[in-house]
Amino acid sequence: MSSVASLIKPVAQSAAQPDAPAARQAHAVLSNVTRYFDRTGSHERFHALGPIDLTLHQGEFFSVVGPSGCGKSTLLDIFAGLAEPTSGSVSFEGREVKGVPDGVGVVFQEDASFPWMNVRDNIGFGLRMAGTDGAEVKRRVDYALGFMGLKDFASAYPAQLSGGMRQRVCIARTLVQQPRLILLDEPFGALDQQTRLLMGDELLRLWRETSATVLLITHALDEAAMLSDRVGVMSSRPGLFIDIVETGWERERDSRIVSTPRFGEVNARLWEKLRVESLKVMGLADGR
Amino acid sequence: MAADTASVRVSPRRPRLSRADGVRLTVVVVFIALVELLCRTGVIALSVMIAPSAMAAHCVQILRAGTFDHDIAVSLGNIVAAAILSVLLGFAVGVLLHSAPRARAAIEPLLSAYYAVPTFVFYPVFIVILGVGAAPIIAIAVLLAVVSMVTATLNGLDRIPRSLHKTALVLRLSPLQSALRIKLPAALPYLFTGMKLSVAYAFIGVIASEFILSGEGLGYAIGYAYNNFQNRDMYALMFLVLVLVTAINMVLNTIDRRLQARRRR
Secondary structure, eight states: OOOSGGGBOOOOSOOOOSSOOTTSOEEEEEEEEEEEEEOTTSSOEEEEEEEEEEEEETTOEEEEEOSTTSSHHHHHHHHHTSSOOSEEEEEETTEEOOSSOTTEEEEOSSOOOOTTSOHHHHHHHHHHHTTOOHHHHHHHHHHHHHHTTOGGGTTOOGGGSOHHHHHHHHHHHHHTTOOSEEEEESTTTTSOHHHHHHHHHHHHHHHHHHOOEEEEEOSOHHHHHHHOSEEEEEOSSSBOEEEEEEOOBOSSOOGGGGGSHHHHHHHHHHHHHHHHHHHHHTTOTTOO | OHHHHHTOOOOOOOOOOOHHHHHHHHHHHHHHHHHHHHHHTTSSOTTTOOOHHHHHHHHHHHHHHTTTHHHHHHHHHHHHHHHHHHHHHHHHHHHHHHHOHHHHHHHHHHHHTGGGSOGGGGHHHHHHHHOSSHHHHHHHHHHHHHHHHHHHHHHHHHTSOHHHHHHHHHTTOOHHHHIIIIIHHHHHHHHHHHHHHHHHHHHHHHHHHHHHHOSSSHHHHHHHHHHTTOHHHHHHHHHHHHHHHHHHHHHHHHHHHHHHHHHOO
16 A cells, blocks of 8 residues: 555645536536425425536546535435436436436445345345346355455344444445446445444445446545545535535545545535535524 | 454344243233132132133043034134235235325224224124125124234335335336335335234134124134033133134244344344
8 A cells, every 4th residue: 555645646725616627527417407395285395406517527436515404315316316306407428317327326324235135135136136147146246245344244134234234235235236326325324433434445445446436425524525536515405516625635545544634624625615504504694 | 344243143042031921921820820729629610610721631632532623624714714815905905005195194094993893793784795604704804804904014115214215216126126026025024013913803803703603613613612501612612712822823923023033223
């Protein structure tokens, strides 16, 4: 492993434009997307999101932070094809998104392991349902079990595993599908700090190995600052991007970057923006 | 990840008898022993009740002699038919109501009040419609048992985690694959609770209906023995019903516990 200093490349202090340089290939794109929800028992609608323009570039790690209820998960659902925007368009690999597109994998915050299946069957479920050849399923599942440190627990049921291990099962189930776009909705939200740091390292490792594009929704600024190439800061409802921070990390990086001055700078900048929005959510709109 | 690894539990051993289990067992044993004592000492007259040990001995005797084999077979056949019909019908109605929220909102309060209705008052109606025989007995038992399955199905479908619904979409499963491979197994522990209740209600419905609606079956045989002062037969058959219900419940509870244990987080 290279030294921590070599993981960092010099970058401009400010990069507030939603779109990175045009030379990078667009992978998933939101154009002028809004989302409104109907209020239960009323004809009123509330404005949850947008209008938002956002381009995820091929192979980048993009995180979204924002105050509670700002529409982060809605944004992810729209990228995943799990929710339709009220207006605007979504595309993935140049095609309009209608339903969940092929090549997209999602890991949710809530435990989504199947309690009636052991770890091996959980991980291979999606492949079996897609009609993948048995030998190929076994090969990919064996690899994922090793990669995610689950080899010794292949026959265990989710009820016998800790929260962190169950989340790794869900990540492995997504990984074996070889998605080109991985969407993570606060996947480490229920884990303790040290497990989150280690899971973050594993996530970076799998991101490097798969070259997939990653969108991470998180409420943890340090997690976003550590893992991402770019971090989008969202405003309180309706969710809009108020800043996009380029972290400037090298692709070869791990959790040791948390001890660098640059990490502190990125974190401070994220918090500076987010503090105001969080105070608005708490009803302290002037941000004092 | 060492901490994670360490948190994996070893396979659970068969649990020992808990303190509560011990107390429960003691209460039952003491009660039976007390009844035995009261019967044996003549405090309870032989014409009123025979001792539990005599009930068990006579039950073995009539089973060996095959005296009531036909009645036992008829009752068990009716119970199985009523339980299967209740489970299938209850599940179908539950799924339909779950898929139609407006209909559910209108009907669910009726389901909550359902057990306030004495189902047996409908027996003349069933005789008129279905005639005499197994059909009205099974119909009353189904009427009694079906609602617990409807309620359990609604409860089970409600409790499927949202993340599993979304996972089915992300894995691009067809509606049938999603229903059979995710929703059904996810709801199964709740459905099984409904099945357990349906079997219990089917048992009650069939035995009780046979008292008034039948010329055969365990309920009829108990009633016949009662009317003819055949105390030994009556108590032996009652003992048999209790043993059957207990045995079936124990089997169903064991399966239920295993299903629930696998769901535990």
